[in-house]
Amino acid sequence: MGxxxxxxxxxxxxxGNVSDFSEITVDRPYKPLxxxxxxxxxxxxxxxxxxxxxxxxxxQRIRLVDFRRSRFDVPAxxxxxxxxPNRSARxxxxxxxxxxxxxxxxxxxxxxxxxxxxxxxxxxQVGNHLxxxxxxxxTMVHNIELQPGRGGKLVRAGGxxxxxxxxxxxxxxxxxxxxxxxxxxVKSFATVGQCSxxxxxxxxxxxxxxxxxxxxxxVARGVVRNPVDHPMGGGEGKSKSGQHPQSPWGQKSKxxxxxxxxKASNKYIVKDRRK
Numbered sequence: 001m002g003x004x005x006x007x008x009x010x011x012x013x014x015x016g017n018v019s020d021f022s023e024i025t026v027d028r029p030y031k032p033l034x035x036x037x038x039x040x041x042x043x044x045x046x047x048x049x050x051x052x053x054x055x056x057x058x059x060q061r062i063r064l065v066d067f068r069r070s071r072f073d074v075p076a077x078x079x080x081x082x083x084x085p086n087r088s089a090r091x092x093x094x095x096x097x098x099x100x101x102x103x104x105x106x107x108x109x110x111x112x113x114x115x116x117x118x119x120x121x122x123x124x125q126v127g128n129h130l131x132x133x134x135x136x137x138x139t140m141v142h143n144i145e146l147q148p149g150r151g152g153k154l155v156r157a158g159g160x161x162x163x164x165x166x167x168x169x170x171x172x173x174x175x176x177x178x179x180x181x182x183x184x185x186v187k188s189f190a191t192v193g194q195c196s197x198x199x200x201x202x203x204x205x206x207x208x209x210x211x212x213x214x215x216x217x218x219v220a221r222g223v224v225r226n227p228v229d230h231p232m233g234g235g236e237g238k239s240k241s242g243q244h245p246q247s248p249w250g251q252k253s254k255x256x257x258x259x260x261x262x263k264a265s266n267k268y269i270v271k272d273r274r275k
Contacts (some may be wrong), residue, residue, distance in 0.1 A: 003199050016206015019199065023090060025112055026080045030093050033103050034061040037086070039215070057215025060085045066102045067143060068151035069129040069189070072119035076102070078112050078127075081196075088158030090196040092127075105143050105156060107193030118189070126193035132164060132172040133186035139164050142195045144174065145188035152191070154184075158200035162190075173270055180273035222248070 002022065008014035042054035063084050076094040079101070084091045092106035094116060110116070110127045118129035124136060131148075135141060140161045143152035155162045155177060165173040171183040205211055208218070222245075227234035231250055232243045245253045 003202060012207040014206075015204055016210070017202075017204050019197070019203065021083065023081050023106075023196065024083050026082055029061065029063055029082060030080075030101060030103075033064045033093075033101065035064065037062045053217045053219055054215055055217045056212055058085070058213050062086060063091055063103050065091055066104055067153075067156075068149075069102075069104065069118040069191075071096060071100075071102075073117065073122070074098070075115050075117050078110060078114050078116065081106050081110070081112060087156070088197055088200045089156065090158075105152075105191065106196040107142065107191060108159075108196045108198055109193065110196070124192055127191065129189055129191045131187055131189050132174075132184065133167065135164050135172075135190065135192065137164055137166055139192060140194055141174075141190040141192055143191040144184065145190065146184065148185055148187040148189070152189070156195065158195055158197035161194040164190075171268075176273070178273040179271075180269060181271035183268045183270060222246075 002020050003017045004020050005017050006013040037060050039057065040054075042049050042051035044050045063082075063086065065084075065087075074096050076096045078092050079095050080093045082091050082093060082103075090106040091103050092110060093101060093103055095101045104116070104127075107126050114127070116127035116129075117123075120131055120134060122128045122130050124130070124134070124139065129143070132141075132144075140163055142155040142161055144154040144162060145151060146153045154174075160177040162177060163175045165175050165181065167173070167186055168183075170186060172186050172188075173181055174184050175181050222230040222232040223235075223238060223240055225233035227241070230248050231246055232240050235241050247253060251258075
């Protein structure tokens with residue numbers, strides 16, 4: 001697992017790099033566990049743009065990843081490690097002893113032929129899925145449930161990892177990749193190990209075209225627009241028209257706290273990520 005740099009024969013090649021995909025074992029997904037991804041171009045059912053700067057991109061199929069892993073105490077063998085165009089982490093195709101197949105998030109270090117399990121009494125080893133109350137303090141985990149039984153919601157991107165710090169009454173203290181320490185129920189499940197594709201954070205696209213392949217359209221700065229289109233638009237030259245940086249709808253974008261002051265989940269935050 002690493003990155004490939006190219007000879008700088010063009011400006012793009014000078015700065016861009018790509019993953020070497022050394023951990024990938026097949027070049028096609030298991031089709032019964034995929035479905036068509038219909039692109040919206042950022043538009044809702046009325047045809048109005050609700051998410052800007054989205055459009056185009058290469059055609060993709062959705063991989064149906066099992067974040068819940070609710071088949072307890074049934075061993076599963078890793079068949080393949082695959083690339084998923086819809087996420088930065090790799091995925092693994094596993095087969096249970098009864099022949100059922102499933103996609104899971106692939107932890108770093110999981111290899112083809114190894115066995116993984118889920119359940120309240122399985123061993124604490126890479127790829128196994130078990131409740132936080134059975135995971136020792138200091139263990140690295142990912143794919144963490146926010147509420148028991150709802151499936152993994154936290155720590156699912158390529159290369160990220162969380163740590164179990166301590167347990168207190170009905171809650172475990174989890175240090176998330178952002179630095180935030182959060183209380184999560186000890187009944188919630190998590191997968192042991194770090195998410196695969198650790199070098200994801202070091203990838204440089206190198207050219208605008210690679211962004212377009214991902215469905216990302218260009219971004220026009222507010223100060224280069226007309227006054228009718230943006231609060232910071234208009235004026236001769238590079239003029240902000242006396243306005244602080246803000247969104248097209250007037251929301252201040254430097255220093256304004258947007259989190260609700262009395263949000264219900266504040267009581268679960270032990271340490272803020274900014275401190």
